[in-house]
Amino acid sequence: MDAMQPQEVKELIDKAQKAKEQAYCPYSKFRVGAALRTVDGLVYTGCNVENACYNLGVCAERNAMAKAVSEGHSRFQAIAIASDMSDQFISPCGGCRQFMREFGVKWDVYMSRADGTYQKMTVEELLPVSFGPDDLSQEKV
Numbered sequence: 001m002d003a004m005q006p007q008e009v010k011e012l013i014d015k016a017q018k019a020k021e022q023a024y025c026p027y028s029k030f031r032v033g034a035a036l037r038t039v040d041g042l043v044y045t046g047c048n049v050e051n052a053c054y055n056l057g058v059c060a061e062r063n064a065m066a067k068a069v070s071e072g073h074s075r076f077q078a079i080a081i082a083s084d085m086s087d088q089f090i091s092p093c094g095g096c097r098q099f100m101r102e103f104g105v106k107w108d109v110y111m112s113r114a115d116g117t118y119q120k121m122t123v124e125e126l127l128p129v130s131f132g133p134d135d136l137s138q139e140k141v
């Protein structure tokens with residue numbers, strides 16, 4: 001898979017920022033948006049959706065991935081994540097890293113700041129020595 005061009009990365013981050021506007025986060029007031037690009041170049045977006053039963057809240061990244069998979073797309077090239085933080089790059093939580101890993105370790109995560117600057121890491125870099133689908137069929141005693 002070819003690397004994304006800088007303009008394509010910018011467009012993906014723009015979409016993550018736009019998705020952030022739909023964030024439903026009355027409890028944390030921490031808005032997050034994600035834009036997930038499939039290997040076919042389709043983009044699925046998501047935002048965080050919280051709940052009065054706090055532990056049921058869902059992250060933006062997982063919502064974007066669930067949308068794509070439920071529409072028949074599970075081969076991903078990259079995901080861009082956006083928040084309102086000006087100084088920090090938004091970093092996916094451990095649960096989302098594991099959820100990403102389900103769909104491979106060799107794809108890219110663009111963690112952005114509010115001004116659109118970003119840091120890129122692969123899923124493998126974010127979750128080294130991970131447990132994945134293949135582990136379930138390994139030799140057992």
Ligand code: THU
Nearest residue numbers: 028030032048059060091092093
């Ligand atoms: N959150 C995300 O949606 N993605 C992240 O990468 C980090 C955290 C959400 C979960 C919760 O709704 C709020 O941000 C505060 O943790």
